[in-house]
Amino acid sequence: MVSDRILATSLKIGSSAPVTLDRYVALGVGATALLPLPGISVFTGSALAFLIMFPVLAPIVRQTPGLKVFAILGMLVIIGASLANFVAGGSAGTVPSWDWLARPVSLLLSVAALAWSTQHLGLRNSILIAIPAPLVFDWIARSSQGNDWKYSLSLWVTVGALVAIHKWSFAWRLPVLTVLIIVSALNGTRGIIAMLVIAATVELLARGGRTRTRKTAMAVVGSGLAAIAAFQLAIVGALGSSIQQTMLMQTEYGPLSILRAARPESGGNLSLVFQDPWRFVISDSVTAEQAAIIRNSFSQVSRDPNSLYVSQNVLHGAELHSIAADLWLHLGLFGLIAGFAAVVLFVVAAFRSVWIPSNLTFVGLFVSLRAIWDLMFSPASDLRFWPLYILLALYIIFEKGALGERSH
Numbered sequence: 042m043v044s045d046r047i048l049a050t051s052l053k054i055g056s057s058a059p060v061t062l063d064r065y066v067a068l069g070v071g072a073t074a075l076l077p078l079p080g081i082s083v084f085t086g087s088a089l090a091f092l093i094m095f096p097v098l099a100p101i102v103r104q105t106p107g108l109k110v111f112a113i114l115g116m117l118v119i120i121g122a123s124l125a126n127f128v129a130g131g132s133a134g135t136v137p138s139w140d141w142l143a144r145p146v147s148l149l150l151s152v153a154a155l156a157w158s159t160q161h162l163g164l165r166n167s168i169l170i171a172i173p174a175p176l177v178f179d180w181i182a183r184s185s186q187g188n189d190w191k192y193s194l195s196l197w198v199t200v201g202a203l204v205a206i207h208k209w210s211f212a213w214r215l216p217v218l219t220v221l222i223i224v225s226a227l228n229g230t231r232g233i234i235a236m237l238v239i240a241a242t243v244e245l246l247a248r249g250g251r252t253r254t255r256k257t258a259m260a261v262v263g264s265g266l267a268a269i270a271a272f273q274l275a276i277v278g279a280l281g282s283s284i285q286q287t288m289l290m291q292t293e294y295g296p297l298s299i300l301r302a303a304r305p306e307s308g309g310n311l312s313l314v315f316q317d318p319w320r321f322v323i324s325d326s327v328t329a330e331q332a333a334i335i336r337n338s339f340s341q342v343s344r345d346p347n348s349l350y351v352s353q354n355v356l357h358g359a360e361l362h363s364i365a366a367d368l369w370l371h372l373g374l375f376g377l378i379a380g381f382a383a384v385v386l387f388v389v390a391a392f393r394s395v396w397i398p399s400n401l402t403f404v405g406l407f408v409s410l411r412a413i414w415d416l417m418f419s420p421a422s423d424l425r426f427w428p429l430y431i432l433l434a435l436y437i438i439f440e441k442g443a444l445g446e447r448s449h
Contacts, residue, residue, distance in 0.1 A: 118379045200429055214403070218237055231275060363418055391406055
């Protein structure tokens with residue numbers, strides 16, 4: 042019988058509880074919380090264990106406000122999408138469609154596993170224990186793509202490093218941030234560079250505001266200035282020749298279309314959603330009409346609409362290279378609602394990080410920026426990082442004074 046103490050979910054950070062069997066179990070749960078299972082990679086080790094041990098999961102979700110909201114939304118998306126698909130006469134039961142229905146379940150279970158582990162090990166320890174296994178898995182699985190930092194290591198290492206040093210003063214964190222930026226520049230990982238620069242700028246400027254209005258204004262202005270600075274550094278080659286060449290190629294279509302040129306799928310994705318925003322049928326493929334819209338978006342920025350990437354990944358694999366668009370394609374209107382809810386979650390987490398400065402301010406800003414970017418421009422495979430992002434966002438929003446030492 043599981044003790045009440047095991048089920049307790051106060052989720053206090055940095056607990057100094059003695060080493061017990063619970064803590065050893067928490068080590069195992071945390072270490073496998075993000076590790077994909079061979080053959081059913083949509084589920085991680087701990088997610089599958091928590092699915093089997095539902096009596097343990099239920100009290101954790103019920104007693105934790107953030108998880109409760111997340112669980113209710115996830116279940117509504119799954120039930121709503123399934124029923125809507127049935128009523129609309131869609132082709133339910135196809136493997137990709139039900140694979141997407143399983144993703145919210147796995148995401149919830151992975152976040153719950155991390156939260157339970159955190160109650161016994163503390164936030165920092167729980168996250169640092171969870172990262173090595175998926176990092177090694179990614180490194181092995183994606184080694185054939187080349188550039189290990191860009192495709193396998195960058196986000197795991199960056200988030201782990203930011204969490205590891207989150208209690209350090211900004212002056213002591215600066216050398217670590219500099220190293221991360223240099224390594225990312227050498228490997229052409231411009232997204233991480235921009236997000237680190239923006240988060241650092243916003244954190245510093247927001248300290249000067251005494252009211253929420255002033256903090257918000259300084260954060261918005263700071264993020265804009267930081268984005269412009271990062272853009273200029275990339276254009277002049279300060280971030281490496283690889284990034285410079287990519288940026289120059291994309292700005293041939295005009296500075297305002299840089300995102301469109303970098304992610305030509307985005308134009309097609311918006312066109313698809315606006316064409317039928319109220320769709321209810323779960324889909325496991327791209328229709329001929331949708332394929333034409335996507336190919337046209339590539340042609341508009343002088344990209345090959347018949348390339349191997351478009352044919353295999355986007356069309357054959359039904360991968361729109363945007364988590365929000367993929368949610369819409371595979372789960373219909375309810376997937377789009379889930380994407381909107383995710384935007385709200387991370388925007389609120391970002392502003393709360395600014396309004397209530399804490400040791401997690403920088404981490405909160407970084408993961409919020411990254412998650413919103415993923416929703417717009419990243420493939421569905423990047424959902425493997427989201428349990429970390431969601432856990433941190435929920436802590437920042439719901440834990441109030443229990444986030445650690447507050448700055449004064």
